[in-house]
Amino acid sequence: MSRNFLVVLATLGSAAVLGGAFFFQYGMGLLPCQLCLWQRWPHGAAVLAGVLALVTRWRLWPWVGALATLTTAGIGVFHVGVEQRWWEGLATCTVDALSGVGRDDLLNLDVTVGGPVACDVIPWEMWGISMAGWNVIVSLGLTLVWVIAATRKR
Numbered sequence: 001m002s003r004n005f006l007v008v009l010a011t012l013g014s015a016a017v018l019g020g021a022f023f024f025q026y027g028m029g030l031l032p033c034q035l036c037l038w039q040r041w042p043h044g045a046a047v048l049a050g051v052l053a054l055v056t057r058w059r060l061w062p063w064v065g066a067l068a069t070l071t072t073a074g075i076g077v078f079h080v081g082v083e084q085r086w087w088e089g090l091a092t093c094t095v096d097a098l099s100g101v102g103r104d105d106l107l108n109l110d111v112t113v114g115g116p117v118a119c120d121v122i123p124w125e126m127w128g129i130s131m132a133g134w135n136v137i138v139s140l141g142l143t144l145v146w147v148i149a150a151t152r153k154r
Contacts, residue, residue: 003062004054006149010065011050013142014043017135024124024131033119034093035079039135042072046142059150066146073139079132082119093119 021040024030032040046068053061082089117123122130129137 001152003149003152003154006145006152007050007053007062007065010062010069010142010145010149011047011054013138013145014046014050014065014069017138018043018047021131028124030123031117033117033121034090035075035082035119035132036117039072039075039079039132042068042075043139046072046146053149062146062150066143066150069139069142069146073136073143076132076136076139079119080130080136083122083130083132085120089119 018040021032021036025032046065049061049065049068052058053065078087081087082093124131126134
């Protein structure tokens, strides 16, 4: 496989992970916690690195993509540990779901107001693996693809 094919594959992989996260948030109504949000940024960086690698052909961009996906995998490992209560989460490990909600909205029975999402709550899992866990697995696979792309001559 060519380096460009691998870059496209890794770039589309991170784009798919982001698409899945947005689907769960906006399509299924699962609000992300702070660590969930942090896991998205490196995937965005990996997509950008992939586009820049294809446009500029600079050999450093696949390494940037690998670093980005490895970073999100690391955040994911921490998040899984918080979910499993292997260690404590961060003090800021909530999303302000009340942002934009006024005093009058809290008393209005017609308005649905959600609470902050805690990082140690698992809102969805498949085969006993949480979304954070799947992010780790997929991101490590994408890191491998990025590294192979970075080491290819063509």
